[in-house]
Amino acid sequence: MPLFAIHCIDKPASGDLRAATRPTHLEYLERVGDRLLVAGPLLDEEGRPIGSLLIIDFDDRKAAIQFAADDPYALAGLFASVAVTAWRQVLPK
Numbered sequence: 012m013p014l015f016a017i018h019c020i021d022k023p024a025s026g027d028l029r030a031a032t033r034p035t036h037l038e039y040l041e042r043v044g045d046r047l048l049v050a051g052p053l054l055d056e057e058g059r060p061i062g063s064l065l066i067i068d069f070d071d072r073k074a075a076i077q078f079a080a081d082d083p084y085a086l087a088g089l090f091a092s093v094a095v096t097a098w099r100q101v102l103p104k
Contacts, residue, residue, distance in 0.1 A: 036084045043067055062090070063084065
């Protein structure tokens with residue numbers, strides 16, 4: 012299965028929405044199990060979350076796009092933008 016990077020940028024001043032939705036978002040991510048390679052927030056210069064980066068194994072890009080759309084963060088309207096891109100791990104081997 013191919014890997015996909017899901018790169019999301021939050022809407023401005025959305026820290027409260029991110030915090031309120033975080034538990035449901037984390038539960039959603041846990042459902043993909045070990046298909047999830049890495050996940051975490053993108054940070055501004057002060058260390059505050061400004062988005063999310065996920066790298067997950069999916070059957071195809073359509074499945075990755077649907078997963079991103081069904082994320083509780085996305086459903087809550089947190090993101091200003093979402094990009095789903097195929098990704099290949101080179102290092103570490």
